[in-house]
Amino acid sequence: MRFSLKGWQINIFEVSHVTRNRVGFMAQVRPIFQAITAGHQHANQVIALAEEPWMTELLISSAFANSAGVSAISAALASVAGNTRAFIGVRNGSTTAQAAAGLLKLGIQLYGVDTATRSRIFHPKVYLATGGSRSRAIIGSANLTHAGLFNNIEAGADLELDLTDASDKDFVDGFLNGFQDLVANHPNHCFPITAGRQIIDLMRQGLLEDERNPKTQTAYGAGKQGSQTSKPPISLPLTAAPKKKARKPKYPVLGGSPVSVSAPPTFGQLVWVKPKLPSSDLQLNQVSAVPGVLRLTQAKYQVNGQVINQKTYFRNQVFAQLNWTYDAAKQKDVADVPISLVIAGVYVGDFDLTLSHKAAWAAGQGNYTTGLHWGGATSHIKHQGLLGRSLKMYEPVNAQSRFVIEIN
Numbered sequence: 571m572r573f574s575l576k577g578w579q580i581n582i583f584e585v586s587h588v589t590r591n592r593v594g595f596m597a598q599v600r601p602i603f604q605a606i607t608a609g610h611q612h613a614n615q616v617i618a619l620a621e622e623p624w625m626t627e628l629l630i631s632s633a634f635a636n637s638a639g640v641s642a643i644s645a646a647l648a649s650v651a652g653n654t655r656a657f658i659g660v661r662n663g664s665t666t667a668q669a670a671a672g673l674l675k676l677g678i679q680l681y682g683v684d685t686a687t688r689s690r691i692f693h694p695k696v697y698l699a700t701g702g703s704r705s706r707a708i709i710g711s712a713n714l715t716h717a718g719l720f721n722n723i724e725a726g727a728d729l730e731l732d733l734t735d736a737s738d739k740d741f742v743d744g745f746l747n748g749f750q751d752l753v754a755n756h757p758n759h760c761f762p763i764t765a766g767r768q769i770i771d772l773m774r775q776g777l778l779e780d781e782r783n784p785k786t787q788t789a790y791g792a793g794k795q796g797s798q799t800s801k802p803p804i805s806l807p808l809t810a811a812p813k814k815k816a817r818k819p820k821y822p823v824l825g826g827s828p829v830s831v832s833a834p835p836t837f838g839q840l841v842w843v844k845p846k847l848p849s850s851d852l853q854l855n856q857v858s859a860v861p862g863v864l865r866l867t868q869a870k871y872q873v874n875g876q877v878i879n880q881k882t883y884f885r886n887q888v889f890a891q892l893n894w895t896y897d898a899a900k901q902k903d904v905a906d907v908p909i910s911l912v913i914a915g916v917y918v919g920d921f922d923l924t925l926s927h928k929a930a931w932a933a934g935q936g937n938y939t940t941g942l943h944w945g946g947a948t949s950h951i952k953h954q955g956l957l958g959r960s961l962k963m964y965e966p967v968n969a970q971s972r973f974v975i976e977i978n
Contacts (some may be wrong), residue, residue: 602710602726605807612712613642613719615728619699619706620646626701629749630656630678630714633693637668637781638716638811644676651677657749657760658714659692660684660777661915667778669714670769680763681753684777686955688915688978695726698745705731705742720809776916835910835917835974838967841888842878844869845960847977853944853952862948863926863941864961884940885927888965892925902928908972911947913956920972921947951977 602610635658656673658665660682673680683692697708710726712718731738752760772778849855853862868880892905905925911918924943964974
């Protein structure tokens, strides 16, 4: 298999090093197959890129970042930080507040990229240096984490490009313009991170993780990780991450006391989906201080190939195990239900909410007989940005856990 880039003839299955001769310049394409090929390590390549003497601008893009990854290349970044932009993904269960603080302390122009949904994340890994008539890019799978730069099996390409060549320049401009468009056209989702307090706020919101309180599960991956195996670990070189002191360190450039973040919920069996949430379910039409109700309707949801009967499904199946009581004054059944709430991939907390069930409601309210009162969760769901999204409900995984409601 071959392709051409204006004068380059590249066999991607066979070639490991391609050159094009020019006066005073040799363009190159080199593979990086970290951990498999001896001597291939993304950390060394990124450091070499950052130290290019001709470089005047550096762009870093990474889906995930942690403090050990930042520290691994910080010495090389320090002298060029003023000419460096970094784009890091947030709301992904991996990027940490400490990584953001480390980049900010270096003086790098830092952007967080938040897609505001867990069904799509910011995922490009690009390290791009430009200066004069030259450019060098490392593009592949390696994140700005210690594992991504040293130990993971990662594949990438190290490209040296000639900006006097139109095709090379178009290639580089495609990335530079793309990131500029991201900043200009999506300011709510690609935003500058400029202060330590902002990093703490992002952590409290669940958009950045705290390395002092690591999680083993997130809204991105609540499945079992396979704790048992008959295989020994793969035999490949391993670079140990720097050991951290036993005491909990303070953030660089951050102030205040440590923030405690609860572990996110574990998702049980899916029991209901309501697509395209209307403004009424999100209480956007609600003007009084009385908490509103999520109407547990049919929503064309099927169980075992059959559309549910919403008149009985929620009361007698989904929430049958709850302690229901009869409210004689209002002539309805009521029960308290423990809920964990996840919005756009971020676990926002646990809430003890109230359910109401009244068979007589079916006649006058579109066959709606069971409702969930939002109560203390109202402030989290009453937002225009959630309009039209889907709501999913999961049953508890065991008797000690909670139902999970996810809006995404």
